[in-house]
Amino acid sequence: MIPISLNTWLIPQLHIPDGFLSLAVSLFFWLIAIIFIAIAARKVQQDFDDRRTPLMGILAAFIFAAQMLNFPIAGGTSGHLLGGALAAILLGPWAAILVMAAVIGAQALLFQDGGFLAMGANIFNMGILTALIGFGLYRGALRGAKRFKLIIAAIAAWLSVMAGALSTSLQLWLSGTASLQVVMPAMLGVHAFIGVGEALITVGALAFIFKTRPDLLSAGEVRGRGGRGWIAAGGIITLLTVLLAPLASANPDGLERVAEKLGFINAGRGAPYQIFPDYTIPLLGETPLSTILAGAIGALAAGVIVVLAMRLLRQRPDQSLSAGDQ
Amino acid sequence: MQSFERYQTGNSFLHRLAPRVKVVMTALFILSALLIPDGAWTAFLLSLMMLLVLIRIAAAPIGMAFKRSLVILPFTLTAFSVLFVTPGAPLIVLHPGPWTLTMTDAGVIRFASILARSLLAVKIAILLTATTPFPDLLHAFRHLHLPRTLVSILAFMYRYLFVLGDEATRLMRARQARSARLPGRSGGANLMWRGKVAGGMAGQLFLRSLERGERVHQAMLARGYRGHIYTLNPHVVTRRDWLFAAAGVFLLLLIQLIARFPLL
Numbered sequence: 001m002i003p004i005s006l007n008t009w010l011i012p013q014l015h016i017p018d019g020f021l022s023l024a025v026s027l028f029f030w031l032i033a034i035i036f037i038a039i040a041a042r043k044v045q046q047d048f049d050d051r052r053t054p055l056m057g058i059l060a061a062f063i064f065a066a067q068m069l070n071f072p073i074a075g076g077t078s079g080h081l082l083g084g085a086l087a088a089i090l091l092g093p094w095a096a097i098l099v100m101a102a103v104i105g106a107q108a109l110l111f112q113d114g115g116f117l118a119m120g121a122n123i124f125n126m127g128i129l130t131a132l133i134g135f136g137l138y139r140g141a142l143r144g145a146k147r148f149k150l151i152i153a154a155i156a157a158w159l160s161v162m163a164g165a166l167s168t169s170l171q172l173w174l175s176g177t178a179s180l181q182v183v184m185p186a187m188l189g190v191h192a193f194i195g196v197g198e199a200l201i202t203v204g205a206l207a208f209i210f211k212t213r214p215d216l217l218s219a220g221e222v223r224g225r226g227g228r229g230w231i232a233a234g235g236i237i238t239l240l241t242v243l244l245a246p247l248a249s250a251n252p253d254g255l256e257r258v259a260e261k262l263g264f265i266n267a268g269r270g271a272p273y274q275i276f277p278d279y280t281i282p283l284l285g286e287t288p289l290s291t292i293l294a295g296a297i298g299a300l301a302a303g304v305i306v307v308l309a310m311r312l313l314r315q316r317p318d319q320s321l322s323a324g325d326q
Numbered sequence: 327m328q329s330f331e332r333y334q335t336g337n338s339f340l341h342r343l344a345p346r347v348k349v350v351m352t353a354l355f356i357l358s359a360l361l362i363p364d365g366a367w368t369a370f371l372l373s374l375m376m377l378l379v380l381i382r383i384a385a386a387p388i389g390m391a392f393k394r395s396l397v398i399l400p401f402t403l404t405a406f407s408v409l410f411v412t413p414g415a416p417l418i419v420l421h422p423g424p425w426t427l428t429m430t431d432a433g434v435i436r437f438a439s440i441l442a443r444s445l446l447a448v449k450i451a452i453l454l455t456a457t458t459p460f461p462d463l464l465h466a467f468r469h470l471h472l473p474r475t476l477v478s479i480l481a482f483m484y485r486y487l488f489v490l491g492d493e494a495t496r497l498m499r500a501r502q503a504r505s506a507r508l509p510g511r512s513g514g515a516n517l518m519w520r521g522k523v524a525g526g527m528a529g530q531l532f533l534r535s536l537e538r539g540e541r542v543h544q545a546m547l548a549r550g551y552r553g554h555i556y557t558l559n560p561h562v563v564t565r566r567d568w569l570f571a572a573a574g575v576f577l578l579l580l581i582q583l584i585a586r587f588p589l590l
Contacts, residue, residue: 017398018356018451019444020405026360041473053475054546057482058490058539059532064483065490066531069498071524079521081528090532102479106487109463112397112451115444117356172404177440182407200518204525205532213533 014082014126014164014191015107018115022175029171030120036128037101043094056095060102063087069201079197084130085160086202089153090209090216092225093135100127125167129237130160135226136234142219146210150203156234157202158195163241165191188245333459340384340457345466347567351574352454358578359446362585364432364439369585373446376577377453384457395448405440409433460484465561490535497527 021029044056063083070078083103088096101123107113114122134156141152165187172178210217340348355373362369414432421427458466461484467477501523 015401017401017444018447019360019398019440019442020401023357023360037476038473041475045475052543053478054482054543054551055536055539056475057479057484058486058535058542060479060483061486061490062532062535064487065494065535066528068491068494069524069527069531071520073517073520079524081524086528098476098479102476102483106480106483108451109455110460112394112448112455115356115447116353116451117360117447169404176436177405177408179407179411182411183404187404197521200521201525201528204522204527205529206525207522208526208529209532212529216536 014122014168015104015114016118016122016125016168016171017112018117020115020175020177021118021121021171022177023117025171025175026117026120028120029124030117033101033120033123033128036097037123040094040097040101044098047092047094056099057102059087059091059095060099060106063099063103064106066201066205071197071201073193073197079200080194081201082126082130082161082164082198084126084164085134085153085157085198086205088131088134089138089156089202089206089222092222093131093230094226096131096135097123097127100130103127121168121171125164125171129163129167132230132234132237133160133163133241134234136230136232137238139222139226139228140231140234142222150206150210153206154199154203157199159238159241161191161195161198162188162245163237166241166245334384334386334456336385336457338384338457340380340453343457343570344561344563344567345458345462346469346561347563347571348454348458349463349466349470351571352450354575354578355450356447358581359443359450361582362439362443365435366439366585366588368588369581370439370442370446372581372584376581377446377449380450380453384453386453386456390452390456392449394452395445398444398448402441402444405437408436408440412436462561469561486535486538489538490531493534494527494531497531501527 044052063086066081066083066086070080073079084096084100087099090096091099104114104119104122104126108116108119108122134153137152137156137159138149141149144152166184169178169180169183169187172183173180206217215221355376359373362373409429410427410433412430412433414430414435416428417431417434418429419426420429454463461481464477464481464484467480468474
């Protein structure tokens, strides 16, 4: 039996289900996630070579299992691990992104924890942001003493959760699913606590590994996992989180006004699927004929897309898929 | 150890469909649910009926599908605010403390629509998981051209989920066994200490996973592993799969039309 306490279900987590994000927001973050995953898959293949995938898979299972570990904080709530920052420090940013994407994908597929169309946003919030902050900050602290590194790791772990919460509330708000004035303080407030659990477990795990396998965390080893560019990237994301979170919590109206000026709100709330405005064809004006024609063109386009997609999916000889080639 | 496996053995029509067709159709169904405008109840209802028919065909226990869709409940908390901020005719005015909250009719419609969309999406996802074994899903992803590295990682992760889940359970049982406490007193030292212990467990789990991963890799190399796994299952897309896909797309388009032209 996995011990799951009731309160873990009552806390709004970061796994966004389908239906809460608008199509535009979902697709935008899928695009970002795909770009990062594609680069990560290439990098990992170069650095680890194809044959190390069993190790990566087992480490993904490790993150999954480590998320089950908990400890009591106070008042019946318990501390948990999301693991993004820890994975980034232990495995390097690219491997961590891939591992976290696998974890999030499996959680959606096996437990419906997080949606399919919302998966891009979930990977961005819990895999990409956490890798940037976790690895970036830790990489910057490499010259310090062990104690300093652990403190930085704690800050990075806490911030990675806060950045995820911040990004989640912004995505919900851009989708028109929540009011920023409510969701932002609520998400950040709850995750300020969750982040403490994350920081404690991350530091505890690193301290343990420093003692038993210091070779895994030696400065040279960590440098090999990612260059100096990550320090800058992590620093920028950290700065954005640190600046944006208090600013937006204190004055959400201000952010809303800025977004309105930039035309964000309409982008989020307006239907992105209106290729034909109001389902009429401009030339024909607003006649029933025009509506029917627009509908027919839409149906035809969808049909063509489906046929093309199905053709792509058709069986093609791929050595990884059939034993017959062996 | 609770089983991670959510696949329900069966031999229904849905069980026998090509996995990649199921994956694509599930994605299209979720997309369609997402595209239904606020308050288009006929379209929501038709989608639900389509779903119920599919559940019936799969002979999946309906109660299970509904119970497991409760997974989204905690997240609905985040959407409560739309009840009060969506402009519309006021329904209920609340006065919690110094604030005044006005619940509007448009807000209620928006909230219920968000809930309906996510329930439809989570139920079709449950159905996909219940009728398709995970390894088959992975092959579907390879056919759909996901990066091979990612699919392999998912495959190994699935294989070792159970092993490492057991390992984590053992770690927690060991902690439990050493955590004697007087009744009425809280066990353990301060928060830092408890966090450190949990962290040590995570570190321990990591090292065990790492060492196991290296052992597994060596063992697989010794048995001829060259970076990917072969399957004997052909996964051919047949005429039946095409017909199912065509019917599904047609129905989803119909639902989208009805959602936008209520007269139809």
